[in-house]
Amino acid sequence: MNDSRPSGTRRESDLVGAFVQLADTLVDDYDVPEVLHQLAAHCVDLLNVSAAGLMLSDQRGSLQLVASSNERTRVLELFQIQTDEGPCVDAFQTGVVVTVADLSAATERWPVFTPQALEQGFSAVHAVPMRLRGEVIGSLNLFNQRPGGLSDEDAKVARALADIATIGMLQERTIRHSEVLTEQLQGALNSRITIEQAKGLLAHAGGLDMEQAFQALRRYARSQHARMSETAHALATGQIRPGEVLEQGHIDAK
Numbered sequence: 001m002n003d004s005r006p007s008g009t010r011r012e013s014d015l016v017g018a019f020v021q022l023a024d025t026l027v028d029d030y031d032v033p034e035v036l037h038q039l040a041a042h043c044v045d046l047l048n049v050s051a052a053g054l055m056l057s058d059q060r061g062s063l064q065l066v067a068s069s070n071e072r073t074r075v076l077e078l079f080q081i082q083t084d085e086g087p088c089v090d091a092f093q094t095g096v097v098v099t100v101a102d103l104s105a106a107t108e109r110w111p112v113f114t115p116q117a118l119e120q121g122f123s124a125v126h127a128v129p130m131r132l133r134g135e136v137i138g139s140l141n142l143f144n145q146r147p148g149g150l151s152d153e154d155a156k157v158a159r160a161l162a163d164i165a166t167i168g169m170l171q172e173r174t175i176r177h178s179e180v181l182t183e184q185l186q187g188a189l190n191s192r193i194t195i196e197q198a199k200g201l202l203a204h205a206g207g208l209d210m211e212q213a214f215q216a217l218r219r220y221a222r223s224q225h226a227r228m229s230e231t232a233h234a235l236a237t238g239q240i241r242p243g244e245v246l247e248q249g250h251i252d253a254k
Contacts, residue, residue: 011046015157018042022164031227032169032188033195036067037218039140039165044069047154049142050122053077054130054165055088056138056185063092063138064189071211072120073143079116086113088141091127095136097159098127101149123147126155128162130169137169137185191229198232205242220245 022039036054043052053068055077063081068074080086087098087110100106101124107114117125124144129136140162142150150158169185195217202213221231234240 015046018046019160019164022168031229033066033191034218034221034228035168036165036188037228039161040067040069043140043142043158043161047142047157048144048150049126049154050145051143053088053141053143054138055081055092055141056130056169056188057092057136058189059186063089064192066138066188066192071209071214073141074210076117076120076122076143077141080113083112085110086117087125087127088139091129091139091141092136095129095131095134097129097155098125099149099155100125102147104147117143121145124149126150126158128158130162130166132163132166137166140165191232194229194236195232198235201235201242202245206246208246216246220248223248 022035022042040052040054043049051069051073053073053076054066055063056066058064065074065077065081068077077088080088087100090096091098100109103114103117103123103125122143122145124147126142126144126149128140128142130138130140140158142158169188195214198217199210199213202208202216203210206213206216208216217232217235218228221228224231231240231245235242235245
């Protein structure tokens with residue numbers, strides 16, 4: 001739970017700063033995985049939630065995970081995709097916001113997902129479809145460690161963040177050319193696979209958990225002013241040594 005979330009004038013300033021940062025990123029030549037991970041982090045910082053994740057539809061219309069704020073969320077999101085069950089799947093399939101303030105009461109609705117979510121320490125969920133002009137391309141998913149729904153204000157911010165993610169993926173050109181949308185979505189999914197491979201290499205080389213490995217990869221990419229997806233590809237193909245990333249990323253091994 002993000003109990004240290006700012007309030008009042010400071011929170012308004014943080015919200016404006018987050019939206020300005022995302023907007024500036026989206027008018028430039030941006031790295032899709034980095035933008036989506038950044039957006040997930042903003043959700044945790046700005047909203048009354050413990051974790052966040054984003055799913056996108058691939059070329060076959062199947063959901064794939066592209067960003068998460070921590071490893072537990074990543075595991076839970078992947079579990080939903082594998083079982084085709086859960087609030088995030090429902091939000092994508094129906095195009096309707098799904099809010100469950102107390103997951104312990106949702107065992108009949110999601111008999112497989114709910115016990116897993118509770119085991120991971122989550123007690124509430126808010127899933128927002130990523131949609132534009134009737135087209136749903138994924139979902140933004142927010143998890144809490146204690147029961148309770150989002151406030152009306154936070155729900156509106158979550159909707160706005162989901163809209164930014166959607167616009168960032170589609171852009172006006174993808175509305176006119178469906179093949180561009182398919183290529184961009186598939187590119188994000190392919191980058192996600194490469195990033196997972198790079199995380200595994202760093203985790204093995206440095207004795208790290210997956211969360212530490214991701215942070216090392218991200219910090220190294222930023223230190224080199226490079227895209228995270230390109231850095232992950234260079235690491236996975238042997239162009240960069242894991243030791244170099246770990247040293248520059250300043251992540252201590254376990």
